Amino acid sequence: MNRTEDARMKMCSRLARESGEDIVGHAFEYDRIIITEMPKPWPRDTDGARGHARVLHEFADRFYDLKMRVYQEHGQETVAARGLDAVLHHVAPDAEYSPSGCARVWHLKRPKGPFNAYHKDEYLLPRNDVAGLLEALLFQKSVSKWERALTNDAERVRDLLVCTHGSVDTCCATFGYPTYRKLRSLADRSGGKLRVWQATHFQYHRFAPVILDLPEDRYWGMVGPEHAEALAWRDIHPKALRDRYIGWAGVEREFAQAAERAAFMREGWKWVSYRKSAQMIRIEETGAQAQVEIDFTSPDGRFIGRYVAEVTVPGQIPGLMGCLSPGESIDAPQYEVTSIELVT
Template sequence: MTTQKSSTNHQFCSVISKANGEDPIGSASTTHAWLVMEAALPWTEEHLHSDPILNEIHELFHKLDDRPASVMPIAIAPDKEYSVPGHIRVLYYQRPEDHFAQFSKQEFLIPESLISQFATAFTQAPQDLNQFAAYLQPDNHIRDLLVCTHGDVDVACSRFGYPIYQKLRQDDAATSTGKLRVWRCSHIGAHQFAPTLFDLPTGQFWGHLEPSILSVLVRRDNPVEHLRQFYRGWSGMTKFAQIVEREIWLQQGWDWLNYKKSGEVIAQDPIHDEWNADWAEVRIDFTSPDNSTQGSYFARVEAYAQVMTLFNSGHEQPLEAVKQYRVNQLTKTII
């Protein structure tokens, strides 16, 4: 079955995607670590190159982008409440191990005069930042929500992302007694799902967000089923494992976030590549928070439909067909 709606009256890619029912699951970026750094707006090429501090950050990000999925960079806009004059806040989130529940964090406040030194050290040995231990911040178990408002990449991100950022910043972060920070961030992929959000340290990606659903996402006090259509996936797994992980999460509820887990594709459609496969078989291993229960889920993911989407905003952009997937034959075994 193919669903299509006219793009005559729409220029935003996310409007087309949402109207045609494109499921965002499986679109979360996957990596071993995230480097999140403050960078003053605007994030234009001219500004990034003309400002010496921003240029150092920009060059570091370029070097990381050239490396295959080891560390992914994200810029965040300084905030009058969170930021410290003369310093750059750096959040370094890493997988603590292959089988894990959430990313571990190191947070630094680096003097601007040392940004070049930090960039060089991080490029050479990101696993060894001991020379910057004096700038390490205490781990206060702060949750960071990064909302993409990067209109220079796609106008949908600024048009739809900024109101979501404002609501979260004013309604939730402001009343969280310092336990929640909300940031404007640079591109985090898949702008056809704008407004998009990255939730750390859990590592969950969200898309097609609506103001009415934000309290459920932040407070986690309603059934997770309310969030099904907004979930892009968990960044600890790749595409097809993300699709299965959502189904498990919907069964297990919010406690699933505390389970250590890992996933792998054990068989896949040999005709198509990963992003266009007709089917895949997935195994997800899990361990309960108290280590009392271990087991595995096995599932088959199959394409069942196509919808039309727009990958970039603009009147002249072509609509493209994308496969939609569902989980079949989900079984659970306990060791």
């Protein structure tokens, strides 16, 4: 076997596809999401960053060090209570979206109670001011000096972030860029209602191409160019994208996200507009079975319901955490909804 063939066999996303892995249940939940524009090429980490990118990476390193220290000393509840349950992503600048010399920064916050999308603040400001705003957002300092930079785009625009971060994982660029190009061409026909960006990695290498759908905070994986129109326009039933759905980060990973997908497939695209919450009612000691309740309300409040789902883990599928990393293997649990019932 030559080196090229060996590399192809070890591509984590290719292996996940060939093994038939069901990707649902792995969308990480955060209370806050912060996104900045950062010019390419993107380094793998701070050591490889230069100039403006290095400043942004250093702020991120400081924040994640603080978050980890609080977690180790006090646990996840304290992390959340201190506003540290946040993640930072970057997108490549797009001349059609942001004027020359300027950059966008997004701050998305999880609402309290049932919801359908994160609250999004969007700033458009001179590129030299981005670092100051990023520091304020990460460490929860006053952002009043940047209020004039808030845009009117936040609520009306849907953003699709496609991971193309090849310096972190080969699959992200190999599979991500063609999907990005297709979606980007569709965005040009959206009348300004859809923007598509190249993004840094989301930690789901083996699901490449991975797409973050904002402000809903839905994650899609293994999305090829052939799936782009269904995702962009939502004009055919979401069952066409069932196997591309990693999950909605508005509910807990694993069992609840599998149950949410089952309800989504029943209700169709109207489901994304419903305010929702999920509760784990029962989980077996073995961790192989759980009962989940999902309460939902239509936007006008006229339709209120509850789904009850039984979810099991029938087995695991072996795979790779990342490309060309034979030592980083994983046994991925598979979540299967064995029954789901609309009870109210």
